Amino acid sequence: MHGVHQLFNGVKKIMSNVIQVLFNSLRLGSIVALATLGIVLIFRTSRATNFAQGTIGTFNAFIAAYFSIRVGLSVWTSMLIALVTAFIMGVVIDKLFIRPAAKANPVSKQILTLGIILILVGIMNSSIGFLNTVFPSVTVRPQPFFTTEMQILGARVGHNTLFIFGLTIFLMAVIFFVIQKTRWGLATRATASNEPIARLMGVPTKTITMFSWAIAAMLAAIAGISLAPGPGIDVNLLLGVQISAFFAAVFGGFSTFFGPVVAAYLLGFAISLGAFVFSTMGGSAVFAEILVYTLVLVILYFKPFGLFGKPPVRKV
Amino acid sequence: MEKAKIILTKMYEVFKRSPQLHFVFVGIVLIIIGRIVVSGSSHTNINILAEVVIYAVVALGLNLLLGFSGLVSLSTAAFMGITTNSMYVFMVDYEISFLMAALMAMIICGLLGLIVGLLSLKMEGIYLGIATLFIGHITIRVIEAFDIFARGNLRRFPQITYFFDFQRSILIRDQRIDLYTLVVIAMVLMFIVIYNIFKSPTGRSLMAISRSQHAALAMGISVRKYRLLAFVIATTVASFGGVLHVAYFQTTGASGKWGLGLSLIILSVVVIGGMKSFHGMLLGSFIIIGIPALYLRDIPFLSGFDDILTGLLIVLVILFYPYGAMQIGYDLKKLYYKAKAKYKARVVKRDE
Secondary structure (H helix, E strand, C coil): CHHHHHHHHHHHHHHHHHHHHHHHHHHHHHHHHHHHHHHHHHHHHHHHCCCCCCHHHHHHHHHHHHHHHHCCCHHHHHHHHHHHHHHHHHHHHHHHCCCCCCCCHHHHHHHHHHHHHHHHHHHHHHCCCCHHHHCCCCCCCCCCCCCCCEEEEEEEEEEEHHHHHHHHHHHHHHHHHHHHHHHHHHHHHHHCCCCHHHHHHHCCCHHHHHHHHHHHHHHHHHHHHHHHCCCCCCCCCCHHHHHHHHHHHHHCCCCHHHHHHHHHHHHHHHHHHHHHHHHCCCCHHHHHHHHEEEEHHHHHCCCCCCCCCCCCCCCC | CCCHHHHHHHHHHHHHCCHHHHHHHHHHEEEEEEHHHHHHCCHHHHHHHHHHHHHHHHHHHHHHHHHHHHHCCCHHHHHHHHHHHHHHHHHCCCCCHHHHHHHHHHHHHHHHHHHHHHHHCCCCHHHHHHHHHHHHHHHHHHHHHHHHHHHHCCCCCCEEEEEEEEEECCCCCCHHHHHHHHHHHHHHHHHHHHHHHHHHHHHHHHHHHHHHHHHHCCCCCCHHHHHHHHHHHHHHHHHHHHHHHHHHHHHCCCHHHHHHHHHHHHHHHHHCCCCCCCHHHHHHHHHHCCCCCCCCHHCCCCCCHHHHHHHHHHHHHHCCCCCCCCHHHHHHHHHHHHHHHHHHHHHHHHHH
């Protein structure tokens, strides 16, 4: 009887640990999911691999932090302001850089986004008075949305984590609904599947592409603002997220919108769990990442277009 | 006198026909520039020149992949990092000679390239690009995980004996020019080797695959074999760049340096310089790495804006010269001929 009780307690402890890891990975998973959705949106509508997603997010996270810390507005108002600037930024980037290069090959477009990264990083690193107050060179740590915690199934979960997760799921639901059910979504899907033909059929592909950039920039801004309270904002805030988002996009499959999102959570959870297991066994947490990514590579060898992706149809 | 003229014209003919001699000529010019720079007031600029040369070599390797076979790699910098770190282990921990360590590091990178190549048989486009990013990311994480690599921290090599008893140190100002000369000679050799690969049946097959895989298959070219080969060559050349980094800078470089950012910079050197171009790699490398470090930083009004200007430069070149900055030369030539024709027409008109 005693043994059974002990076993039960042990299982319960392991379970609560796993649940704790699950909740811990939710926040980062959500942030990666937001970033990856933006990347997929842009890739599908303008055939560009957006390396600047992370930098755009960091830029707007700085703006949100400026308004909440320096100006003294509430976290919510400053987030709204950052979303507006992100929207404008997406439109400007599309108008100035992406649209004129519509005929460039995909690799040139990748490098174009590198150019955007360099310009934004240059602005953020600038030491001119006004820019230096908005983008200080010291790390700033804004307030999280919530600071309270609650207890779920024996695991401690911050309200902030739950809010970010809820927000992500809500945004995903809205975006999926719009893409699947509305005229606007139909136009987006048409642009994604074949841009020239869609244009010939009267779809305003330029507007679609522009709004995709704007929405992607807003998603990046939310990702940046959500991540900022943890490590604090510096220029490389979303660098790791950016790379994880790429991995999630490929693992889930670029050709669907939900695959990358699922993959983002899956990868986040697998790496957190692996890190937990390795650190309890006395190893280094870095090995978890190595192991998970190697496994993903092996899976990709057998499913080269991702878990949910379909191979593109190719005609001779 | 007459004889000398004939010999000179003959020599010029030979020079004109042989691109290998062009590379040698460029190398000599680079060495002369280096000698002028190093004896001047801002002698540390020789480091930037060396960097330009090293990244030109790496970019040429990537160009073979991107320009000649249409495949993308986003882990070029990671292979350089693997080379520098494994060379440190070979040379300092196992006391192997420089050349042997370089060879072994290049073989390791070649094998890693084979793995990337295997993935490339299944994947296309951006999927492949990010798969290569995976491999680079994993290997850099491995370097950061183990103590024999000092967990990815920067380490300085003790005195390196390059070959026989040729010993130089970058820390001594007068010896830098010798190291720079060594790097430039290596660059010229690598350019010639890659040019010959490009002109060989292998290069032609790669070119055919990049244009149309189906047509290439129909002509009896094994796409599998040449894709693998392209990746092995490209990673080996990237690794050679790492060897040059060790040879000149004599450090392993911190693991953060060899990430996606540097790989993108190398990719931008290829795009800016122009795909399928050889001298373009030097030009691209100079535009992306040389100009910001050499000039933009020194102009007081523009200091702090060098990143922005580099970004703008990249954007402008891609928007206006989608086939690379070497195109500017052709445009200038065209303008010159146009102006000449106009001038001639005017002269003829006036004479009438």
